[in-house]
Amino acid sequence: MPQAADFNDRMLSLGLARVSEAAAIACTPLIGRGDEKAADQAAVDAMRTQLNRLDIAGVVVIGEGERDEAPMLFIGEEVGTGKGPGVDIALDPLEGTTLTAKDMPNALAVIAMGPRGSMLHAPDVYMDKLAIGPGFRPGVVTLDMSPSERVSSLAAAKGCSTNDITVCVLERPRHEEMIAEIRSTGAAIRLITDGDVAGVMHTAEPIKTGIDMYMGSGGAPEGVLAAAALKCMGGQIFGRLTFRNDDERGRAKKAGISNFDRVYTRDDMVTGDVIFAATGVTDGSLVPGIKREVGFVTAETILMRSKTGSVRRMVYRNPVD
Numbered sequence: 672m673p674q675a676a677d678f679n680d681r682m683l684s685l686g687l688a689r690v691s692e693a694a695a696i697a698c699t700p701l702i703g704r705g706d707e708k709a710a711d712q713a714a715v716d717a718m719r720t721q722l723n724r725l726d727i728a729g730v731v732v733i734g735e736g737e738r739d740e741a742p743m744l745f746i747g748e749e750v751g752t753g754k755g756p757g758v759d760i761a762l763d764p765l766e767g768t769t770l771t772a773k774d775m776p777n778a779l780a781v782i783a784m785g786p787r788g789s790m791l792h793a794p795d796v797y798m799d800k801l802a803i804g805p806g807f808r809p810g811v812v813t814l815d816m817s818p819s820e821r822v823s824s825l826a827a828a829k830g831c832s833t834n835d836i837t838v839c840v841l842e843r844p845r846h847e848e849m850i851a852e853i854r855s856t857g858a859a860i861r862l863i864t865d866g867d868v869a870g871v872m873h874t875a876e877p878i879k880t881g882i883d884m885y886m887g888s889g890g891a892p893e894g895v896l897a898a899a900a901l902k903c904m905g906g907q908i909f910g911r912l913t914f915r916n917d918d919e920r921g922r923a924k925k926a927g928i929s930n931f932d933r934v935y936t937r938d939d940m941v942t943g944d945v946i947f948a949a950t951g952v953t954d955g956s957l958v959p960g961i962k963r964e965v966g967f968v969t970a971e972t973i974l975m976r977s978k979t980g981s982v983r984r985m986v987y988r989n990p991v992d
């Protein structure tokens with residue numbers, strides 16, 4: 672099998688865009704139809720078909736779950752034609768199933784690819800996350816700081832008041848205390864109902880999105896995908912796995928994790944070069960969603976490579992029946 676040195680990300684990245692594109696387009700008839708499962712299934716099927724056309728010897732590292740609970744794109748599944756470089760794949764065919772079912776903003780089809788062995792095998796548990804965009808010294812905010820310390824430290828680094836900071840947070844009962852503490856600093860909070868991959872990515876383009884920092888817990892798999900995105904866009908992300916019970920600790924052990932308290936940096940989660948593609952399903956601040964007009968469907972993909980920091984936006988318009 673060709674090794675990491677053969678990871679030709681220039682050409683592979685173009686193929687990757689077709690994969691997220693196919694997943695997003697497959698959701699088209701299911702946007703706003705109230706059926707999360709059907710939307711997710713459509714995205715998974717389309718992503719898998721397209722992924723298997725790529726000349727890679729891929730292994731799904733971040734996928735739809737373990738083999739027994741996910742019929743397709745399960746963790747460990749081999750994908751691609753097998754006739755190319757050995758690669759790790761992280762994917763979330765529909766990141767924001769509920770957002771899609773309700774036609775709310777920021778649902779994405781997401782995939783990232785790196786050389787074999789370069790991505791954290793994150794179990795399907797929660798991860799406490801903290802992210803900021805590019806241009807700050809390492810450690811200006813850390814997971815060990817309290818939420819208010821993070822806001823103050825970031826404001827000092829930006830040379831602004833805490834009132835000028837906006838933090839993005841998933842609206843969940845588990846975040847109530849954190850939200851109250853952030854509010855006590857005078858910072859603004861952009862509450863999102865779902866979709867923390869987009870939430871984290873928003874910190875990398877603060878002028879466009881108005882978001883300076885992301886914090887709170889969400890899926891660990893989404894943490895690795897967000898780390899892949901920030902590796903391309905610039906920015907810092909920290910993640911610490913959190914466990915609610917022994918079953919979840921067992922999942923982590925099975926994934927090869929022994930230190931349960933470890934704080935993972937962006938480059939711990941994604942250790943090598945990575946390429947990242949996300950196609951908008953519903954309209955978002957970073958990428959527009961699928962558009963339908965009679966006879967046509969249009970999809971927009973953001974495609975990025977960490978090696979060069981290049982960002983491509985690809986608009987695809989295709990006739991449909």
Ligand SMILES: O=P(O)(O)OC[C@H]1O[C@](O)(COP(=O)(O)O)[C@@H](O)[C@@H]1O
Binds near residue numbers: 763
């Ligand atoms: O809804 P929970 O259990 O708080 O989990 C949060 C996770 O779910 C999401 O909001 C949506 O993920 P899916 O649409 O892939 O299920 C993620 O962005 C986030 O990491």
Ligand SMILES: [Mn+2]
Binds near residue numbers: 763765767893
């Ligand atoms: Mn998701």
